Amino acid sequence: MMFNFDALYQDLIANDFEEWQETLPATLENILKERQHGKTEEWQEILSNLPEITASTLELNADKIQIGISQDCDESQTQQLEKQLKHLHPWRKGPYDLFGIPIDTEWHSDWKWQRIQPHISPLKNRSVLDVGCGNGYHMWRMLGEGARLVIGADPSQFFMVQFEVLKCYAMSVEQNLPIHILPFKGEELPAFTQAYKGKGFDTVFSMGVLYHRMSPIDHLRELKSFIRKDGELVLETLIIESEEANVLIPEDRYAKMRNVWFIPTPDLLVRMLERAGFKNIRVVDINKTGIEEQRSTEWMTFESLEDFLDPDDHNKTIEGYPAPKRVVVIATV
Numbered sequence: 359m360m361f362n363f364d365a366l367y368q369d370l371i372a373n374d375f376e377e378w379q380e381t382l383p384a385t386l387e388n389i390l391k392e393r394q395h396g397k398t399e400e401w402q403e404i405l406s407n408l409p410e411i412t413a414s415t416l417e418l419n420a421d422k423i424q425i426g427i428s429q430d431c432d433e434s435q436t437q438q439l440e441k442q443l444k445h446l447h448p449w450r451k452g453p454y455d456l457f458g459i460p461i462d463t464e465w466h467s468d469w470k471w472q473r474i475q476p477h478i479s480p481l482k483n484r485s486v487l488d489v490g491c492g493n494g495y496h497m498w499r500m501l502g503e504g505a506r507l508v509i510g511a512d513p514s515q516f517f518m519v520q521f522e523v524l525k526c527y528a529m530s531v532e533q534n535l536p537i538h539i540l541p542f543k544g545e546e547l548p549a550f551t552q553a554y555k556g557k558g559f560d561t562v563f564s565m566g567v568l569y570h571r572m573s574p575i576d577h578l579r580e581l582k583s584f585i586r587k588d589g590e591l592v593l594e595t596l597i598i599e600s601e602e603a604n605v606l607i608p609e610d611r612y613a614k615m616r617n618v619w620f621i622p623t624p625d626l627l628v629r630m631l632e633r634a635g636f637k638n639i640r641v642v643d644i645n646k647t648g649i650e651e652q653r654s655t656e657w658m659t660f661e662s663l664e665d666f667l668d669p670d671d672h673n674k675t676i677e678g679y680p681a682p683k684r685v686v687v688i689a690t691v
Contacts, residue, residue: 360402361390361518366509366538373485373507373536377557381548382540389541393515401519404442408523409435411457416531418502421453421468423495425527428458446520448658451495456527464658466651467495470565470594474686477642479590481505484560487584489544490567493520494537500563501537509559510539511547545576549583558586565594569612574620578634585691591636596621597644597685603629606679613666613675613682624685636689643686 363386370379395401413426428436440459443449452463482504488497491510494517500508512518521539529535540547544567550557562585564577571577581591596618598606603626612618622630624641631639649672652663663682668674673681 360398360405360515361522361541363538365534366540369507369536369538374557375485375507377550378548385542385546385548386540389546393513393541395515397516400445401516404445405519405522405526407438407442408526409438411435411439411527412530413457413527414531416528418498421472422455422460423452423498423524424455425524425531426457431457443523444657446516446523448660449493449520450517450658451492452657454495454524456524462655462657463495464652464655464662468499469651470684471496471499473643473645474565474592474594475499475503477640477686477688478592479561481561485509486561486563487511487547487559488563488565489547489581489584490564490570491517491539493517494524494539496563496565497537497539498524501535505561506536508537510537511542511544512539513541513543513546515541544571544580547580547584549580550586556586558589559584560586561590561592563592563594565592568593568595569618569621572619574622575630575634578631578636582635582691587691589691591631591687591689591691593627593631593687593689594684595627597624597627597683598680599623599644599683608677608679611677612679613663613677614661615666624687627685627687631687631689636691639687639689641685641687645684647682647684 367379411431414430417424449461449463451465451467452461454461481500483506485507486500486505488510491497491512494510497508497510518539562581564581568574568577598621600623604623606621608618628639649664654662
């Protein structure tokens with residue numbers, strides 16, 4: 359198997375998540391068997407061809423996640439590593455710096471973290487779940503904030519491979535890193551049957567997921583089922599702005615994305631959270647996504663935000679809808 363989850367199971371037991379530890383092994387085996395990817399052998403070869411380098415540093419609190427420095431490896435190792443990293447194109451979330459190789463990702467995910475971090479409860483010694491985590495950039499930032507356990511969920515095995523490359527080298531600095539990704543959709547994660555008796559995660563993040571769900575209320579209820587009593591939800595999603603509680607349901611695509619179903623106003627989103635059983639709901643940030651934050655780079659050469667917007671008016675998508683704006687909402691259970 360390309361992925362090994364033994365350390366995850368140990369961390370679940372150590373953090374009083376026995377309920378997940380009991381159910382996950384069989385679920386993981388079934389999902390990986392049912393969703394065998396055509397590039398699995400290619401990815402395995404990339405992982406096998408990574409040069410053996412011991413990193414001297416691990417910096418998780420800077421905007422660019424840094425693992426190692428250029429002096430940790432020779433020129434041939436650097437060239438070999440960069441070649442394997444380029445084979446894992448496209449790199450969507452970041453940025454990273456791996457042994458002096460700057461991975462300039464499509465998204466400036468650090469900008470989103472700068473908007474969110476000042477408003478959330480301190481993550482030190484908290485258990486954290488990141489639903490829709492991509493390759494794990496924000497998870498590393500959460501670990502850097504002192505979280506005792508960080509688990510991400512994303513159905514893309516490709517993103518998991520990118521994460522495994524980063525974790526492989528990070529573990530050469532610190533052997534026991536309590537950070538893991540599961541190849542799950544949010545709705546496939548097991549709920550906690552004892553969620554309101556102290557079980558569950560202290561903080562749950564859902565960033566860039568809600569608008570991809572056909573039933574947003576179901577997603578909010580799922581998120582609630584993962585959070586312990588008095589725990590915190592950090593929700594980031596697309597919104598439209600209107601004086602009334604309203605919603606945009608695209609006719610077909612939104613910014614060239616097929617799977618965008620539901621874009622509410624902030625007021626409607628707050629009402630949905632209330633109906634899903636959340637309390638202490640706060641809108642802490644609204645931000646228009648710009649072409650400096652999401653763009654094509656050497657590490658992501660496909661179309662990006664500038665191609666998704668009206669070329670004559672960046673306030674509109676190519677389809678004529680309002681251009682992407684994102685809200686951050688924080689709530690408790």
